[in-house]
Amino acid sequence: MRYIIIGTGAVGGAIGGRLAQAGHEVVLVARGKQFAALSEGGLRLRVPEGELTYRLPVVDTPGALGTLRGDDVLVLAVKTQDAEATLETWGPVAVEGGGTAAERLPVLCAQNGVESRRLALRRFRHVYGVCVWLPSTFVEPGVVSAAGSPLTGMLHLGRHPHGTDDTARRIAADLETARFEAPVVADVARWQYAKLLGNLANALEAVSGPLASDESRALYARVRAEGEAVLDAAGIAWASEEEQAALRGDKITLVPLDGAPRGGGSSWQSLTRGTGTIEADYLNGEIVLLGRVHGVPTPLNELLQRLANAFARERRAAGSMPVAELTRLADDAVAFVQET
Known part of the structure; x- marks a missing residue:
């Protein structure tokens, strides 16, 4: 082949x-x-x-x-x-x-x-x-x-x-x-949907940098919970984090590479290269789409989708929005949905 x-x-x-x-x-x-x-x-x-x-x-x-x-x-x-x-x-x-x-x-x-x-x-x-x-x-x-x-x-x-x-x-x-x-x-789709939930962090990384603080990890947990609620409403199964961890075990350990710092995932890399595009419409945007179809609010994923696209379009520096500011915007987005 x-x-x-x-x-x-x-x-x-x-x-x-x-x-x-x-x-x-x-x-x-x-x-x-x-x-x-x-x-x-x-x-x-x-x-x-x-x-x-x-x-x-x-x-x-x-x-x-x-x-x-x-x-x-x-x-x-x-x-x-x-x-x-x-x-x-x-x-x-x-x-x-x-x-x-x-x-x-x-x-x-x-x-x-x-x-x-x-x-x-x-x-x-x-x-x-x-x-x-x-x-x-x-x-x-x-x-x-x-x-x-x-x-x-x-x-x-x-x-x-x-x-x-x-x-x-x-x-x-x-x-x-x-x-x-x-x-x-x-059932490869079950594994892909599990990966999708993990990839909801990509836009967060792209906008505010790697999930290195308690505040950024807490924000991702909220974004992921929103995604899980949407998949549940849609009747879509995914491999659990425990199942994934058990299968991977210690088969893949990250080794520091000379001259190759890892600042973030694929979306962070797109911004770093200045491509002008980003995949948020098919990651966070997938959750937004399913949420609209099944009547589940997705303010956090909508926010990240919108911000990531703006960062790509305007060629803003990857990770340049402080996590505290992003968290404030997230809280405002949730409050707006609750009030309307």
């Missing part, structure tokens, strides 16, 4: 680099400064054993790759806000022997949130959800840091909307040669 890594940031770069290290065939798809850096200097993967450089084929469009192969696996690792355009671009690409990527090839949605798998299913026949638990950082073009040891990450995968198959098991076997644990599960 050949892995086409579409989006070579923190997640795509770590998966692609580790697969290449294990001897699997990998093609990287990137754009802009990342495409230039990967083309000129290769993928620099900073991991606990040191900095590794992989000079892999890099393209910026499907046309640069040509006809796809029947054993290709498309790994969608762009942010969800970029998924629709990416799927539209790759779906019609011809595959050797006839047909298109959308008709014949598996696409793995290795992203935060739960929306991209639904977007993919509108175009692709063979869609696989991936619950990504992969502590990694991408703030410098060409450089991805992944601090997990002895495993780099854990990637639950299964067919969307449900089930498993031989393709999933073959992909999982390849991932497990590349320092990942890759459980194949029929």
